[in-house]
Amino acid sequence: MRNKPIANVNADLLKERKNCSFDIEELTNLIDGGKNQTARRREIENMLLKNMPFDIIPEECLSAKEKYENAVRKSVALNKIGVELVSQVTKAKELSDLTLTLRRVSDAYFREVTPFLLHLGMFIPTILGQCSDEQVAHWLPLAMQLKIIGTYAQTELGHGTFIRGLETTATYDERTEEFVLNSPTLSSSKWWAGGLGKTANHCIVVAQLYTKGECYGTHPFIVQIRDMDTHMPLKGLKVGEIGPRLGFQTADNGFLVFDNFRIPRDSLMMKHAKVLKDGTYVKIARHSKLTYGTMIFVRVLLVSEMAFNLSKAVTIAVRYSAVRRQSELKPNEPEPQVLDYLTQQHKLFISISTVYAFQFTSNWLMKTYHTVQANMKHGNTDALPELHALSSCLKAICTSDCSAAIEQCRFACGGHGYMISSNLPSLYAFTTATRTYEGDYTVLLLQTARFLVKTWEQVELGNAVTPMVAYLARHQNREAWDESPEGIIRAFEAIAAGVYQTESVRSVSFGQSDAIKDVMKQLSDLYLLYWSLERTGDLLTTLKSTLGSYDGRVYERLMEEALKSPLNQEPVNESFHNEPEPQVMDFVSQQHKLFIGIASYYSYSMTALWLWDILTKVTSELGVGKTDRLPESHGRAVFMSVFNSEMEKSVSSLSAPLQAVLRQLVELYLYYWTLEKRGDLLLVLQSTLGSYDGRVYERLMEEALKNPPNKEPVNESFHKYLKPFIQGKL
Ligand SMILES: CCC/C=C/C(=O)SCCNC(=O)CCNC(=O)[C@H](O)C(C)(C)COP(=O)([O-])OP(=O)([O-])OC[C@H]1O[C@@H](n2cnc3c(N)ncnc32)[C@H](O)[C@@H]1OP(=O)([O-])[O-]
Numbered sequence: 214m215r216n217k218p219i220a221n222v223n224a225d226l227l228k229e230r231k232n233c234s235f236d237i238e239e240l241t242n243l244i245d246g247g248k249n250q251t252a253r254r255r256e257i258e259n260m261l262l263k264n265m266p267f268d269i270i271p272e273e274c275l276s277a278k279e280k281y282e283n284a285v286r287k288s289v290a291l292n293k294i295g296v297e298l299v300s301q302v303t304k305a306k307e308l309s310d311l312t313l314t315l316r317r318v319s320d321a322y323f324r325e326v327t328p329f330l331l332h333l334g335m336f337i338p339t340i341l342g343q344c345s346d347e348q349v350a351h352w353l354p355l356a357m358q359l360k361i362i363g364t365y366a367q368t369e370l371g372h373g374t375f376i377r378g379l380e381t382t383a384t385y386d387e388r389t390e391e392f393v394l395n396s397p398t399l400s401s402s403k404w405w406a407g408g409l410g411k412t413a414n415h416c417i418v419v420a421q422l423y424t425k426g427e428c429y430g431t432h433p434f435i436v437q438i439r440d441m442d443t444h445m446p447l448k449g450l451k452v453g454e455i456g457p458r459l460g461f462q463t464a465d466n467g468f469l470v471f472d473n474f475r476i477p478r479d480s481l482m483m484k485h486a487k488v489l490k491d492g493t494y495v496k497i498a499r500h501s502k503l504t505y506g507t508m509i510f511v512r513v514l515l516v517s518e519m520a521f522n523l524s525k526a527v528t529i530a531v532r533y534s535a536v537r538r539q540s541e542l543k544p545n546e547p548e549p550q551v552l553d554y555l556t557q558q559h560k561l562f563i564s565i566s567t568v569y570a571f572q573f574t575s576n577w578l579m580k581t582y583h584t585v586q587a588n589m590k591h592g593n594t595d596a597l598p599e600l601h602a603l604s605s606c607l608k609a610i611c612t613s614d615c616s617a618a619i620e621q622c623r624f625a626c627g628g629h630g631y632m633i634s635s636n637l638p639s640l641y642a643f644t645t646a647t648r649t650y651e652g653d654y655t656v657l658l659l660q661t662a663r664f665l666v667k668t669w670e671q672v673e674l675g676n677a678v679t680p681m682v683a684y685l686a687r688h689q690n691r692e693a694w695d696e697s698p699e700g701i702i703r704a705f706e707a708i709a710a711g712v713y714q715t716e717s718v719r720s721v722s723f724g725q726s727d728a729i730k731d732v733m734k735q736l737s738d739l740y741l742l743y744w745s746l747e748r749t750g751d752l753l754t755t756l757k758s759t760l761g762s763y764d765g766r767v768y769e770r771l772m773e774e775a776l777k778s779p780l781n782q783e784p785v786n787e788s789f790h791n792e793p794e795p796q797v798m799d800f801v802s803q804q805h806k807l808f809i810g811i812a813s814y815y816s817y818s819m820t821a822l823w824l825w826d827i828l829t830k831v832t833s834e835l836g837v838g839k840t841d842r843l844p845e846s847h848g849r850a851v852f853m854s855v856f857n858s859e860m861e862k863s864v865s866s867l868s869a870p871l872q873a874v875l876r877q878l879v880e881l882y883l884y885y886w887t888l889e890k891r892g893d894l895l896l897v898l899q900s901t902l903g904s905y906d907g908r909v910y911e912r913l914m915e916e917a918l919k920n921p922p923n924k925e926p927v928n929e930s931f932h933k934y935l936k937p938f939i940q941g942k943l
């Protein structure tokens with residue numbers, strides 16, 4: 214693991230490494246958190262790697278059954294050493310460093326994941342976060358020493374996102390002082406829990422708690438599911454593996470069905486609520502969502518997990534790009550390294566800076582998490598809503614960006630990137646799942662939006678808000694976003710970028726050499742510039758805001774808009790009489806994801822027919838242009854115009870309703886891509902720099918003079934605040 218000299222290193226790689234402008238060891242220390250941490254990490258890694266058995270046949274060449282068995286074999290070997298190491302540690306910081314090192318080694322050890330992932334990642338954290346002190350004293354040593362192996366079964370066939378809709382019931386029977394677990398419907402079957410299929414003998418089960426005929430909502434229970442000796446499922450349970458999936462092949466994700474399965478009263482995890490022997494329900498928590506605590510913890514963890522997984526993918530792709538040579542640029546000269554192509558750098562360098570963005574943000578987020586936890590120990594839950602919003606938003610964005618970036622890394626490796634042995638497909642499969650599990654991307658962004666809207670209301674009322682969202686109250690920033698979902702999301706992206714910038718500057722401000730500082734600054738700038746270019750359309754959008762209009766008629770405009778709402782077009786909504794659960798198809802965000810697929814299908818089929826006739830012409834046209842973006846726009850324009858015209862030709866003989874549907878698809882395709890690429894469109898069409906007459910400087914000045922702040926020589930805030938402040942009278 215240490216940078217030992219290795220024989221037969223590729224000459225191009227050696228050359229690239231010699232060009233490095235900074236000391237690699239210094240950067241390694243920065244990432245690890247200091248020299249001592251680097252040394253300790255290497256010591257543990259070397260010890261583990263020396264003592265662990267390796268694969269004889271590559272994991273990917275085994276059958277599903279063999280893969281699972283091999284994963285258990287390796288997990289046991291790793292955990293045996295892990296338990297030993299953990300038992301030697303006394304300080305909390307050492308334990309957290311060790312746990313991270315074990316997690317990272319485990320990552321290098323398994324191409325897929327260990328079946329113990331949920332035990333370490335959710336079972337133990339839930340014991341810590343949801344059990345009473347006595348329960349922790351009982352369960353934690355058993356779990357830490359792996360005397361029991363647990364998992365976390367919350368999701369059911371019918372519900373993952375909507376936790377309050379879970380159907381598994383835990384009904385208290387005061388005669389026997391037991392809870393009775395039942396799965397009343399097929400859709401209430403627990404589904405997905407990692408390690409449940411074959412490995413775990415204990416399980417945290419989230420179920421609706423009933424006592425004395427009342428339902429008190431979802432609560433976590435700790436439940437033994439298999440015999441400790443025979444490992445057979447206990448009577449009253451149906452348990453198994455859910456079947457092949459994308460990635461997670463060795464995680465043995467499972468299902469679990471209860472049939473009048475009895476568990477003792479103290480199986481209820483009683484930190485936040487308890488049920489007394491006589492069945493009385495006692496609420497302890499000061500915040501109703503404290504039972505969701507493990508999810509927050511894992512969302513926080515995932516930011517650093519994404520940094521790590523992307524760092525692996527981009528290291529693979531950058532090394533390979535240095536080695537790979539392709540195309541003849543000048544006759545009789547060597548083919549260039551693909552890393553030298555600007556387009557290749559465009560694909561890869563953003564991933565490098567993203568790794569640092571995620572890692573610095575993750576360090577900060579973890580600190581914030583611990584601070585909020587410490588406050589909650591003293592009964593103060595004030596910061597929990599913001600932590601929830603922040604961890605939801607950062608989890609959603611980093612998992613989504615990470616899987617997209619890993620896919621870019623794979624593209625950057627051409628055909629060989631498709632090979633399982635490159636590890637890029639496995640990295641992609643693992644990270645793309647993170648976008649869904651522990652809270653779906655869209656759903657978590659909507660949670661954050663909910664928090665931002667509430668904060669915005671406070672800002673409007675002139676009330677104080679927390680420092681993280683204080684920018685909402687500043688006039689200039691208010692103009693940088695609007696109240697649309699994209700605007701709200703963008704505002705939070707701005708926070709993430711801001712954290713990265715301040716944290717990276719803080720982390721490199723002492724100790725580190727100028728060379729490292731320069732590189733970190735470049736990476737930070739790249740990240741900010743990349744995203745401001747990616748989101749040019751958003752940045753250029755006009756305000757479109759009821760709150761930020763020039764004339765300040767905020768309340769009038771809010772009322773006008775409210776009256777336009779379809780909900781206000783009928784005095785009583787039908788949900789008053791009847792409240793069906795919505796189909797996910799009814800969510801506009803879901804339709805946004807799906808309908809473009811239908812429209813694209815028709816667009817591609819129409820264009821394919823047309824393309825067949827004029828293949829040669831199109832091929833030469835697509836060759837025009839020097840960057841990725843122009844041909845992409847060109848290709849899209851071709852799809853749009855062909856789809857539009859060919860569809861018109863072919864629908865004329867169809868019935869009117871079908872014609873209408875097909876025309877809607879054309880419109881959807883055109884509008885979708887207009888919105889997706891509005892940055893490109895606005896840059897081309899509404900630019901001071903790209904006008905037909907080339908009067909760039911004149912136009913820049915004209916635009917500047919139109920700027921409202923230039924309409925008055927001195928702003929009134931000078932008299933109100935700045936002057937008294939300067940004169941010491943404030
Ligand atoms: C290796 C693989 C491992 C994978 C494992 C898994 O996937 S395990 C399975 C992982 N599964 C998932 O991750 C499932 C994802 N689903 C969920 O997390 C939730 O069901 C939900 C958050 C979407 C909605 O929950 P809901 O319907 O109960 O809530 P609501 O929307 O009606 O909002 C009411 C209020 O509650 C607030 N609030 C909400 N959460 C929190 C919180 N944690 N803290 C603090 N506050 C929170 C919210 O802001 C709002 O506040 P306001 O505005 O009234 O002041």
Ligand SMILES: Cc1cc2nc3c(=O)[nH]c(=O)nc-3n(C[C@H](O)[C@H](O)[C@H](O)COP(=O)(O)OP(=O)(O)OC[C@H]3O[C@@H](n4cnc5c(N)ncnc54)[C@H](O)[C@@H]3O)c2cc1C
Nearest residue numbers: 366367368372373374405406407646650651652655797800
């Ligand atoms: C690899 C993997 C491992 C997992 N491991 C575990 C585990 O160990 N334990 C466990 O309990 N669970 C586990 N899960 C389950 C996971 O937590 C859920 O799949 C996840 O929370 C999403 O829920 P869902 O599947 O019900 O999706 P749904 O909520 O049904 O989502 C379907 C679509 O509906 C949309 N949608 C849903 N609600 C809304 C809304 N309110 N507004 C707008 N759009 C909405 C979503 O955006 C999505 O596009 C795992 C899942 C995976 C993929």
